[in-house]
Amino acid sequence: MLFHVEMTVKLPPDMPADQAAEIKSREKAxxxxxxxxxxxxxxxxxxxxxxxxxxxxxxxxxxxxxxxSNLPLFPWMAISVKPLCRHPSTIREDDT
Amino acid sequence: MLFHVEMTVKLPPDMPADQAAEIKSREKAxxxxxxxxxxxxxxxxxxxxxxxxxxxxxxxxxxxxxxxSNLPLFPWMAISVKPLCRHPSTIREDDT
Amino acid sequence: MLFHVEMTVKLPPDMPADQAAEIKSREKAxxxxxxxxxxxxxxxxxxxxxxxxxxxxxxxxxxxxxxxSNLPLFPWMAISVKPLCRHPSTIREDDT
Amino acid sequence: MLFHVEMTVKLPPDMPADQAAEIKSREKAxxxxxxxxxxxxxxxxxxxxxxxxxxxxxxxxxxxxxxxSNLPLFPWMAISVKPLCRHPSTIREDDT
Amino acid sequence: MLFHVEMTVKLPPDMPADQAAEIKSREKAxxxxxxxxxxxxxxxxxxxxxxxxxxxxxxxxxxxxxxxSNLPLFPWMAISVKPLCRHPSTIREDDT
Amino acid sequence: MLFHVEMTVKLPPDMPADQAAEIKSREKAxxxxxxxxxxxxxxxxxxxxxxxxxxxxxxxxxxxxxxxSNLPLFPWMAISVKPLCRHPSTIREDDT
Amino acid sequence: MLFHVEMTVKLPPDMPADQAAEIKSREKAxxxxxxxxxxxxxxxxxxxxxxxxxxxxxxxxxxxxxxxSNLPLFPWMAISVKPLCRHPSTIREDDT
Amino acid sequence: MLFHVEMTVKLPPDMPADQAAEIKSREKAxxxxxxxxxxxxxxxxxxxxxxxxxxxxxxxxxxxxxxxSNLPLFPWMAISVKPLCRHPSTIREDDT
Amino acid sequence: MLFHVEMTVKLPPDMPADQAAEIKSREKAxxxxxxxxxxxxxxxxxxxxxxxxxxxxxxxxxxxxxxxSNLPLFPWMAISVKPLCRHPSTIREDDT
Amino acid sequence: MLFHVEMTVKLPPDMPADQAAEIKSREKAxxxxxxxxxxxxxxxxxxxxxxxxxxxxxxxxxxxxxxxSNLPLFPWMAISVKPLCRHPSTIREDDT
Structure with a gap:
């Protein structure tokens, strides 16, 4: 089942560089x-x-x-969610 | 080059059924x-x-x-556009 | 799986009374x-x-x-959807 | 008498972990x-x-x-309230 | 129990004058x-x-x-509702 | 002459408790x-x-x-003002 | 006593030209x-x-x-009102 | 040439009183x-x-x-600007 | 003197095609x-x-x-205006 | 390919003057x-x-x-982007 998620990161500009790097590294992994x-x-x-x-x-x-909610950047993000489903005009078999 | 487009259809409820069907049929094609x-x-x-x-x-x-702008439903839609590009954390080869 | 749906009906005030009554009757059923x-x-x-x-x-x-989308009043409603899930503090067994 | 309440928690990400845990624990209880x-x-x-x-x-x-107003998380929440009442199309006896 | 209600009337300017007068007269009564x-x-x-x-x-x-919902102008009004209660700093006996 | 004023208090949750109490006490008085x-x-x-x-x-x-502007909580409040006057349908003598 | 009023006119583009001219003429007078x-x-x-x-x-x-409310264009305008008063930094005698 | 400017001051409530007074004094001058x-x-x-x-x-x-941009309070203000010009219904000679 | 103007056209979809074409033709000229x-x-x-x-x-x-205000499409457009001036970092001579 | 970008700078007023100057200097270069x-x-x-x-x-x-994203002021800016293309009514050869 598919969901559309838009995430906007708002890290405070004065967060120490190594702290920011560590969070982003975990986020990427x-x-x-x-x-x-x-x-x-x-x-x-x-x-x-x-x-x-x-x-x-x-x-x-x-x-x-x-x-x-387990995203490492979750506490610093604005997130909006939309549930998706198959569109009647799609030609794809698997809705991906 | 990828763009994210969200379209919301606002057909007037009193549009004649055959007119609506004709427009939707062209839209689907x-x-x-x-x-x-x-x-x-x-x-x-x-x-x-x-x-x-x-x-x-x-x-x-x-x-x-x-x-x-050539979408048959274009005059009845609210549309928002966002340009997309490769995310540094993606693992896909082709950004699709 | 639960969804929170808020619906606001916006029937035009000059819709003929019997047409409005017929739509509302189907909606209720x-x-x-x-x-x-x-x-x-x-x-x-x-x-x-x-x-x-x-x-x-x-x-x-x-x-x-x-x-x-099959609600009889669907063409005259503003609708917003939120996906729900179990809250960690709930005491109910079945999330209803 | 029923009220619909939506609460969004906005704890500052740099709140000490034990302080956050203590507030959440009281909130849960x-x-x-x-x-x-x-x-x-x-x-x-x-x-x-x-x-x-x-x-x-x-x-x-x-x-x-x-x-x-006595919610332990009250100072960190955005809250919206809507009064509810029985809907004419409901089939439940007790409006729950 | 008190509620704060704000109502904004949006009668179409081209409504026949006698129809508008009749609705407003019923609203006043x-x-x-x-x-x-x-x-x-x-x-x-x-x-x-x-x-x-x-x-x-x-x-x-x-x-x-x-x-x-029985206000004669209800179909032409935007309405917002807020539940009220006694304020801890009020000096009135009856919250009116 | 009447004015409708809506005030929303936004005290920072980490304000020292005695400072908050002192401001609220002056506000109440x-x-x-x-x-x-x-x-x-x-x-x-x-x-x-x-x-x-x-x-x-x-x-x-x-x-x-x-x-x-002399409210003790003024620096921490969002305030909106609406001028009021007698409504043509009121039955009260003194508009209070 | 001064009030700041912003008015935006929204005449329907298909209003007959002479009707629009007549309303605007009364508005100007x-x-x-x-x-x-x-x-x-x-x-x-x-x-x-x-x-x-x-x-x-x-x-x-x-x-x-x-x-x-007696403006001839009142039914076709969006209007916002702000009460004004003397600013402590003004140098004018009469607040005009 | 006239411009309409609306300024809203948002000084942090915990700014030291003498700093705030000094800025406001320069603003007034x-x-x-x-x-x-x-x-x-x-x-x-x-x-x-x-x-x-x-x-x-x-x-x-x-x-x-x-x-x-040289207003002493500029860094703490939300500002909106509207260009103005003579209104066709004005009776003043100098648009002031 | 430069102004930034954003215009959004909102022609009613049921405007007769020749009327729309005539307005757009005048707009283009x-x-x-x-x-x-x-x-x-x-x-x-x-x-x-x-x-x-x-x-x-x-x-x-x-x-x-x-x-x-003399744009042929003016009655059907939402328009926003921003006054512009030279940016301190520009390298162009004529601000164009 | 052209893009319209609007940037609003929100430097905290209490940022040390030399830090702000250094960032702005890099931004300008x-x-x-x-x-x-x-x-x-x-x-x-x-x-x-x-x-x-x-x-x-x-x-x-x-x-x-x-x-x-490499703008030195990027962490302190609100940015909105709109993709642009040739307008059918332009008379310029190169869309600049």
Whole structure:
């Protein structure tokens, strides 16, 4: 089941550089692990911003909550979620 | 080059049924043709709405304008556009 | 799987009375049938408005889209959807 | 008498971990006590967020104010309230 | 129990004058009857607008919904509701 | 002359408790003095919030500014003001 | 007593030209008469819009409501009102 | 050439009193000097707020930017600007 | 003197095609004449919309109002205006 | 390919003066270098604000992201991006 998630990162500019680097490093590892598992289907940067557009593929709402709330950057992000489903005009077999 | 496009359809409820059906039929044919050409990469319905989330893959801004403004439902849609690019944490080769 | 749905009805005041009555009658029958099936778990009026707060219990996003987009009042409603899941502090067994 | 309450928690990310844990622990105990008393009827997490949707069942507006303003997380929450009443299409006997 | 209600009237300027006059006449009679019953405690015009600020005194949310939704101008009004209660700094005995 | 004033208090949660108590104590004394003078006609808590709805009765705009800007909590409040006047449907003699 | 009033005119583009001309002619005569009386102190066009910024000088809120609600264009305008008073840094004697 | 400028001051409540006093003193001197030069034509307080409405009379956009950005309170203000011009219904000779 | 103007066209979809074509034709001629005169310096389409971003070069606010309010599409456009001036970091001689 | 970028700087007023000066100096050098390369085509100050309107000319979305995210002031700016393309009414050859 697919969800559209938009995340905007708002790290305070005066956060110590090594703290920021450590959080971002964990975020990257986490994001790549979820991509390898097939749960984080798409991940794009919105050009000219510190935001991303993501498509998650999860079992249910509870798994979405679990994955998103464990993002290392979660406390510094504004997040909006939209549930997705198959569009009647799509030609793809698998809705990905 | 990818663009994130969100479209919300606002057809007046008192539009004659055959007129609405004719416009929607042309919209579907147009959307499927662009998908076959690879220009309309993803098309999802936002559940519980008359909106879709789409990913377009175009040569440049001008082609995006050309494709979107020729949508048969264009005069009845609210549309927002976001340019996308590769995210530093993606593991996909082709940014799709 | 639960979804929180808020619906606000915006019928044009000059709609003929019998047309409005017919649509509302079908809406009521539809809402009651979904409640009997257990899919429309809760339905409350927001006091002082023509809005309701509803909790749907569906298989997945696709079923939510199917149920909501078939509401007889769908073309005249503003609708917002929020996916729900179990709260860590709840004491209920079944999240209802 | 029912009220729909949406709460969004905004704890500063740099709050000391034990202080945050202590506040959340009191919040949980308080929420569970009110649920046992039947005053906090429903409590759901909004998936992908640090928000909840709650239904309170109180004597009057004054009791609502008393219960909400004593939430341990109250100083760190954005809260919106909507009064609810029986919907004419509901099939439940007790409006819960 | 008190509620703060703000109502903004949006009659279409091309409504026939006698139809508008008839609706407003019924609205006035209804408002004055509720004031005489003590249910519509206060009624002020917001200067420079076609809005009013009202304080209702009702048994519960259901009565508020009943009174407001039967306003003759209800289909042409934007309405917002806030539940009120006694303020800890008030010196009045009866919260009116 | 009446004004509708809505005030929302936003004290930082980490303000020392005695400082907050001292400011609130002065606020309460100030509010009660203005009520006794008849200048602060009504004062209600909005249930479920740290906001109030107030009706001021002043000589002119300048007195409103004087009274409001001297509130001890003024630096921590978001305030909105609406001028009021007699409503053509009111049945009260004194517009209070 | 001064009030800041911003008015934005929204005449439907398909209003018959002579009807629009007749309303605007009455609006102009009304505005000029109030200026001659000293009640409409300032009247500026916001460049690039169909809006104006006005300063009214009235006895009280009730007179403001009387003057504004009798504007011939009142049914087609969005209007916002702000009460003004003397600024502590002004050097003018008469606050005009 | 006239511009409408609305300024809202947002000084942090915990700024040391003498620092705030020093900034405000410079702001007042600056505002009065510009008024004497005829460049700051009108200056009103919005009653019940820490905002002002100002009318500037400048040579061009560049002078407006120069005057506004040198306000001692500039770093703590939210500012909105609207270009003004003569209104076709004004009866004043000099648009002031 | 430069102004940034953003225009969004909102023609009703049911406007007769020849009426729409006639208005757009006049709009195009008008826009091209102003460009030839050097008053409409830049004109870009916002991709994926029926909006444009324009830079006007005018004598003063009054000329801006004159040019914009005479746009054939003016009654069907939402327009926002921002005054521009030289940026301290620009390397261009003429601010164009 | 052109993009319209609006940037609003929000430096904290209590940032040490030399730190602010150093960041702004780097920003200026960076902006001027990109202008010399032809990538930052236009740069205007919005009068009465700490905002600019810029036109970038880049190869694709990825280059836009690269240029914008490397702005020395990036962590302190609110930025909005709009893709631009040739307008059918322009008379310029090169869309600049």
């Amino acid at each position: 986490y994001a790549q692990e979820l991509q390898r598992q097939g749960k984080w289907r798409h991940l794009w940067r919105v050009a000219g911003s510190y935001s991303n557009i993501s498509i998650f593929d999860v079992e249910d709402n509870a798994e979405l909550q679990d994955l998103v | 147009y959307a499927q043709e662009l998908q076959r050409q690879g220009k309309w990469r993803h098309l999802w319905r936002v559940a519980g709405s008359y909106s879709n989330i789409s990913i377009f893959d175009v040569e440049d801004n001008a082609e995006l304008q050309d494709l979107v | 539809y809402a009651q049938e979904l409640q009997r099936q257990g899919k429309w778990r809760h339905l409350w009026r927001v006091a002082g408005s023509y809005s309701n707060i509803s909790i749907f219990d569906v298989e997945d996003n696709a079923e939510l889209q199917d149920l909501v | 308080y929420a569970q006590e009110l649920q046992r008393q039947g005053k906090w009827r429903h409590l759901w997490r909004v998936a992908g967020s640090y928000s909840n949707i709650s239904i309170f069942d109180v004597e009057d507006n004054a009791e609502l104010q008393d219960l909400v | 209804y408002a004055q009857e509720l004031q005489r019953q003590g249910k519509w405690r206060h009624l002020w015009r917001v200067a420079g607008s076609y809005s009013n600020i009202s304080i209702f005194d009702v048994e519960d949310n259901a009565e508020l919904q009943d009174l407001v | 100030y509010a009660q003095e203005l009520q006794r003078q008849g200048k602060w006609r009504h004062l209600w808590r909005v249930a479920g919030s740290y906001s109030n709805i107030s009706i001021f009765d002043v000589e002119d705009n300048a007195e409103l500014q004087d009274l409001v | 009304y505005a000029q008469e109030l200026q001659r009386q000293g009640k409409w102190r300032h009247l500026w066009r916001v460049a690039g819009s169909y809006s104006n910024i006005s300063i009214f000088d009235v006895e009280d809120n009730a007179e403001l409501q009387d003057l504004v | 600056y505002a009065q000097e510009l008024q004497r030069q005829g460049k700051w034509r009108h200056l009103w307080r919005v009653a019940g707020s820490y905002s002002n409405i100002s009318i500037f009379d400048v040579e061009d956009n560049a002078e407006l930017q120069d005057l506004v | 008008y826009a091209q004449e102003l460009q030839r005169q050097g008053k409409w310096r830049h004109l870009w389409r916002v991709a994926g919309s029926y909006s444009n971003i324009s830079i006007f070069d005018v004598e003063d606010n009054a000329e801006l109002q004159d040019l914009v | 960076y902006a001027q270098e990109l202008q010399r390369q032809g990538k930052w085509r236009h740069l205007w100050r919005v009068a009465g604000s700490y905002s600019n309107i810029s036109i970038f000319d880049v190869e694709d979305n990825a280059e836009l992201q690269d240029l914008v």
